[in-house]
Amino acid sequence: MKKTICVLLALVMMVSLGAVAFADNEVDAIKKAGVLTVALSPDFSPMEFVDSTKEGQDAYVGFDVTLAKNIAAYLGVDLEIQAMSFDACQTAVAMDAVDMSISGYSWTEARAENFELSDYYYAGENETEQVLLVRAADAEKYTKAEDFNGVTVGAQNASLQQMFVETQLPDAKLQVIGEIGVGVMELQSGNIEAMAVAIGNGKQIIANNPDLVICDWQFEVDEAYEANVIMMHKGDTALLEVVNAALAEFYESGVYGEWYQEALDIAASEGAIEVSVEDAA
Ligand code: ARG
Numbered sequence: 629m630k631k632t633i634c635v636l637l638a639l640v641m642m643v644s645l646g647a648v649a650f651a652d653n654e655v656d657a658i659k660k661a662g663v664l665t666v667a668l669s670p671d672f673s674p675m676e677f678v679d680s681t682k683e684g685q686d687a688y689v690g691f692d693v694t695l696a697k698n699i700a701a702y703l704g705v706d707l708e709i710q711a712m713s714f715d716a717c718q719t720a721v722a723m724d725a726v727d728m729s730i731s732g733y734s735w736t737e738a739r740a741e742n743f744e745l746s747d748y749y750y751a752g753e754n755e756t757e758q759v760l761l762v763r764a765a766d767a768e769k770y771t772k773a774e775d776f777n778g779v780t781v782g783a784q785n786a787s788l789q790q791m792f793v794e795t796q797l798p799d800a801k802l803q804v805i806g807e808i809g810v811g812v813m814e815l816q817s818g819n820i821e822a823m824a825v826a827i828g829n830g831k832q833i834i835a836n837n838p839d840l841v842i843c844d845w846q847f848e849v850d851e852a853y854e855a856n857v858i859m860m861h862k863g864d865t866a867l868l869e870v871v872n873a874a875l876a877e878f879y880e881s882g883v884y885g886e887w888y889q890e891a892l893d894i895a896a897s898e899g900a901i902e903v904s905v906e907d908a909a
Contacts (some may be wrong), residue, residue, distance in 0.1 A: 653866040655703070658727055664700040664707050667721065667729040668692060669714035671808040673832040673900065674891035675732040675751060675856075681899030685709055689900075691751045691891040692730045692856075695878075699730075699858075702874040713806050715786040718743075721859050727867070728860045732826070734788040734853045744868045747875050748855035752888035754828030756854050758792055758847040761815060761823045761830055761840050770822065770843050776800040782811040782823040789824035792847045809901075812837060832895055 658664055668688070670676045676690040688709045700707035710726055717729040721743060734755060735745055760781065762770055769775060777799040783790040785804045793802050803820050805811035811823045812833055822843065825833065834840050858875075860867055878884065894900060 654727070654861075654864045655866045655870055658703060658705055658867070662705050664696075664703055664705050664728075665710055665726040666696045666700075666707065667710045667712055667717040667726040668696070668731040669717050669807075670711050671714070672732050672826075672829055674828060674888065674895045675754060676730075677895065678901045679894060679897070679899050680901050681897075689891070689894050691754075691887050692732060694887045694890065695749065695858075696730050698878060699871060699874050702877070703870065714784055715806070718786055718859065721861055724861045728858055728871070730858050733857050733859050735855075735857045736788060736791065736853070739857075739859065743862055744860040744864050746858035746860070746868065747872045748857060749875050749878070750855050750884050752828060752885070752892075754888075755788075755826040755856070756849070757827035758789060758849050758853075759825060759827050759830050760843040760845065760847075761812070761825055761833060762821065762843050763815065763818075764839055764841045766821070767841050767843070770845060772845055773797060774799075775845070776822065779822065780820045782814060782820040784808055784811065788853055789826070793824050796847050808833075812840070815840065835896075 668676045670678050670688055670690070674690050676688065676692045678687050679689045680687070685708070688711065693709065696709065697707055710720070712720065714731060717731050720726045721729045732751070732754070733739065735748070739745060760770070773796065776797045779800050780803050781793050781797060781800040782803045782805045783793045785806055790802065790804065793800060803814070805814065805823070808825065808829070811820070814820045815823045816837065816839060824847070830842050834842060858871055860871070
């Protein structure tokens with residue numbers, strides 16, 4: 629009898645200690661709330677963009693949206709997408725205003741220092757090459773890096789592409805752009821001479837804007853930048869672990885190729901806005 633009480637007491641202590649140790653970590657908080665909040669900037673087809681034939685949350689489509697849905701399902705909660713500009717997404721994670729951001733992030737040294745970054749996930753060829761869009765009429769003007777000396781080159785604020793312009797075209801005049809769609813319009817209207825984009829995104833843009841082409845000269849890309857990562861608040865290691873476990877499962881089940889093709893199909897459809905200006909607001 630005494631022994632039973634001792635065992636029971638020990639059990640009670642273990643359970644309560646466990647409760648203290650695991651209370652309120654970010655994964656529990658998400659499960660308790662029943663919602664996973666994910667920030668993204670839907671101006672980056674085929675990763676995240678807007679289907680104008682749909683409304684509300686359903687309007688957000690693309691590879692990362694599928695990924696976000698599957699992570700929410702893995703956690704057993706609903707998904708709430710919060711659309712905002714690309715730099716705002718990163719601020720939102722830093723301020724812990726959202727659970728995570730899934731927005732086509734490349735791994736970078738600076739991000740690894742300031743955030744928890746997931747293991748890689750693989751979205752087709754979207755970022756295997758980093759290129760410059762120029763007006764078709766100017767295509768022959770730009771064949772080597774020096775041709776951009778003194779030339780205004782746009783890149784999205786707080787992006788890998790901005791870093792590439794700064795480091796690989798140091799003599800160009802960088803124009804920081806909030807939204808990729810705005811950059812495309814600036815390029816078309818002659819306010820900037822080139823716009824740095826990921827190859828997959830660039831292909832989507834030229835498909836819808838025949839006055840633009842992909843420049844022959846392109847950035848040098850280290851392997852570390854070719855796949856994507858999910859961005860979480862620094863210190864959210866419990867969430868990081870769950871996210872990595874989910875990514876490992878998706879990778880093993882071989883679904884990434886399918887998700888990417890699906891995103892391309894939606895991008896080619898009538899209502900797709902590959903670079904949303906109005907809708908991201
Ligand atoms: N991969 C690039 C980066 O990490 C570009 C991502 C842009 N994403 C977006 N949703 N606009 O900076």
